[in-house]
Ligand SMILES: CC(=O)N[C@H]1[C@@H](OP(=O)(O)OP(=O)(O)OC[C@H]2O[C@@H](n3ccc(=O)[nH]c3=O)[C@H](O)[C@@H]2O)O[C@H](CO)[C@@H](O)[C@@H]1O
């Protein structure tokens with residue numbers, strides 16, 4: 374199992390180019406299942422979850438073509454010949470986002486069998502709202518032998534438009550139901566829809582494919598079903614979480630970094646908090662120039678749905694707080710178990726206590742290197758940030774979590790002057 378070894382204490386300096394967003398690329402790849410014509414995608418990040426999704430789509434019968442052998446970010450998908458409507462346990466257990474094939478397969482093939490995702494390191498993460506929404510659109514769904522088995526029951530085989538109000542805001546739930554609704558008969562209204570930029574990016578691709586969607590970017594999506602979707606081209610939106618992760622790394626280590634090819638307009642809540650922490654930022658249309666002098670200041674924050682502070686940035690900003698001046702209160706409201714990084718940060722000398730869904734970080738002047746273990750994707754990123762800020766050598770084990778969602782993180786950090794290596 375790969376590990377990352379780093380010697381902390383070097384301020385980051387230089388430029389970093391942000392990749393396409395994992396959380397936009399994954400549903401966008403699944404959208405190719407909705408039509409029998411090629412979908413051309415650019416700015417697809419080259420990371421493990423994307424490779425897993427491409428493998429799953431190939432198992433289903435999608436052809437995957439990289440027109441330029443030297444560029445894994447440009448992919449053409451063609452789902453003209455679907456041969457299976459199944460996502461196996463083997464696939465879903467490595468990547469929960471496999472659930473995103475459910476809506477498109479059901480809409481296009483009129484049946485789908487997808488392994489029920491289990492819980493994961495950050496929480497129970499049920500998919501009851503996906504199921505509830507598809508049932509409201511006329512699907513028959515049973516759970517058997519760990520699989521969601523779904524079928525449409527109308528005479529045409531098509532799902533039917535419905536008004537759906539989800540019990541809570543769910544990102545992949547909104548995406549699954551929106552994709553399913555594009556090929557349904559009649560109109561679907563999704564109330565309490567997720568407003569995350571990645572949902573909007575998926576909606577933009579669907580519109581390019583001929584879908585009729587209004588309310589994009591709002592919490593009320595109206596989708597008028599069409600009979601067929603067609604070929605389209607799309608560039609995946611920049612990853613706001615990767616950009617935010619590098620901004621936190623600058624805040625924790627000091628230095629000056631130009632974050633390029635990002636979407637500052639999707640990072641408002643993160644920018645506000647990092648400014649409070651003392652990170653100086655000049656913001657352009659697709660770049661942020663960040664510089665940090667001295668120690669960060671502690672910042673209280675609370676995660677919530679977009680446009681509020683993202684749960685996927687909680688661990689990284691906690692790493693900044695670990696070495697800040699003062700105490701911070703950090704409340705996680707999205708996932709019930711997303712503090713697994715706390716014990717590992719404390720092994721690096723942080724002073725963080727957990728009380729229910731709140732962590733209290735008492736900033737320490739210095740962290741000291743140690744061997745720590747990554748438990749999930751963003752926990753891994755936070756430990757890398759803490760390791761880069763710590764004195765001495767840190768080793769982050771189980772880096773496969775990090776590889777799920779970051780495109781060449783250690784190479785990008787090396788270009789910024791960090792002393793970091795992958796150990797096989
Ligand atoms: C691939 C992808 O885009 N992943 C993101 C997506 O995950 P994901 O879409 O899985 O997260 P959700 O938005 O669905 O989850 C939000 C909350 O709702 C609960 N819930 C959700 C659906 C459901 O049917 N029932 C239910 O109870 C979840 O357990 C969680 O507590 O949004 C999360 C919240 O921004 C991010 O952390 C993930 O990075």
Ligand SMILES: C=C(OP(=O)(O)O)C(=O)O
Pocket residue numbers: 396469470685750751778
């Ligand atoms: C939790 C995350 O991803 P996933 O939903 O794919 O587990 C994440 O990107 O931080």
